[in-house]
Amino acid sequence: MSAEVENEECEYTDLFLEMAVDPAAPWERYQALVERGVVEKGEGKVLMASRAAVEAACRNPKVFAIDEAGLFMGNVRSFKPQGIDPPLQTKYRKILDPLFSPKKMDLLEADVAARVNQFIDAFIDRGECNFTEEFAIPFPSSVFLTIMGLPYDDLDLLLRFKDDILRPGSSQGELLTDPQERLQFQLNTGQEIYAYYEALLDERQISPQDDILTHLLHAEIDGDRLTREDILDVCFHFLLAGLDTVTDNLTCFFAFLVQHPDYRLQLIENPAIIPSAVEELLRWESVVPAGMRRATEDVEVLGCPIKAGTAVSLGWAPSNFDPAQFPDPLEVRFDRQPNRHFAFGAGVHRCLGSHLARRELRVTLREWHRRIPEYSLKPGSKLEYQSLMRSVENLMLVWPTG
Ligand code: HEM
Structure with missing residues (x-):
């Protein structure tokens, strides 16, 4: 495969930036967007911001398709299932969903709890840690x-x-800003990712294991095994989805909790509230701001005409603050019921890893607060929020020891 620059800068960037004005406190921005419903961003670009607008688009994958959206981040073919539409996308979900089902996650619970405790063991006696580097990155990974x-x-x-795919250049200490340079960097990294997986898949072909790589080598769609390229298209996206999102949520959750001891106390006094607290923090932090689609025909949403070919961004984050769906949306309520947020997206592409993510987040809140109930921000450190995928770098926590 050759890795030449072919794409132009992602045309969705300014739709995403619309939401990323202040990553430390994006909520008022979200509310202003929700009030506008369908937000037009110049010729050929639209952001769905209200709950009704996002629902209308994500429940209609034929008209708001993903494979035309150009979801290319170093990959040379569409991601699967993230970058393809039904009916083929549905077939991929049929083979992948059972691997991430709530029942499978029940079987993982003890291992997940043991890992949380092992990471905590490594720093608890020190009375401080870089939460991002020493827990939020390595544990879910x-x-x-x-x-x-x-x-x-x-x-x-x-x-x-x-x-290098999500933040091109960052590993070399400098985030690239030139669109062509960013693309070339992503394409080069993409080639490394394909080669990495190729070698491991060759190994699994010879010695099968009880893991997803082996499962994919034996999976069938309509009676045919997946091709090597199909498998690579699944694995490439898994790397991006599986290694970033839970980390980002953990850093945002703990940044919230360290600033709000009253909410922390609710978790300590009543751990039974943790599952619904996780849902509320997923809504409140909304780390994945939006999804990308393209209109395949002329259509109207909430009175707004949208032409075929329009780049459409589905605003998961703003729609989580729509008062029509969430009474008092700017209030964090750990007992909010119902709480049908779109932090995991909605419609046919709704997150495959949501049960895994929930399990990791719940177990972390439970075990951490059992062992380290009191903690604060290390004096002299500050909260460094990142935009686009919201996250906090170098979250420094301290707690009493002995
Ligand atoms: C809290 C953590 C997570 C959040 C907030 C999250 C968020 C999302 C969102 C918003 C989407 C929909 C994208 C769209 O419709 O355009 C999505 C899809 C997806 N997520 Fe997650 N995700 C998380 C964790 C994970 C994990 C751990 C995995 C691991 C495998 C994963 C795998 C996927 C996949 C494969 C899709 C595409 C599904 C499809 O197209 O059918 N996610 N996720």
């Missing part, structure tokens, strides 16, 4: 690598791949 069948020793390499 270790779970993900194990179920995929990727060696933990390769974690640094895999994190470098992921960062």
